[in-house]
Amino acid sequence: MSSSAIPTTTGRALRYVQISAWAIPVLVIGQFSMLAIIPVALVLVGTLRDTRLRALRWWGGLLAASYVAPLAIWLLRPDGAQSLSKDMHPAFAALIVAVAAVVLVKLYRPRR
Numbered sequence: 001m002s003s004s005a006i007p008t009t010t011g012r013a014l015r016y017v018q019i020s021a022w023a024i025p026v027l028v029i030g031q032f033s034m035l036a037i038i039p040v041a042l043v044l045v046g047t048l049r050d051t052r053l054r055a056l057r058w059w060g061g062l063l064a065a066s067y068v069a070p071l072a073i074w075l076l077r078p079d080g081a082q083s084l085s086k087d088m089h090p091a092f093a094a095l096i097v098a099v100a101a102v103v104l105v106k107l108y109r110p111r112r
Contacts, residue, residue, distance in 0.1 A: 017046035031085040
């Protein structure tokens with residue numbers, strides 16, 4: 001039996017949080033930012049509900065907040081672009097990708 005980098009991968013909750021955390025930067029960089037709302041919500045819900053992911057609660061909240069900020073700006077602006085990806089400032093996209101990367105690093109870093 002091989003050892004895994006994540007000792008708690010047997011749980012179902014951790015698997016969908018992992019997949020969602022990988023999907024967020026892919027969707028944001030690939031200009032599908034509006035679709036990223038689903039994995040962002042899954043990471044937030046997963047980190048809040050799963051007790052094994054208690055250390056990621058603040059990072060999940062920061063990820064959701066960094067995504068909601070450009071979404072709210074896009075929704076509230078009367079002259080916004082047709083898509084969230086075109087209206088989002090590159091700094092917001094970089095922030096979302098960076099926070100998602102931190103979540104991924106914390107997921108895959110072995111606990112000590």
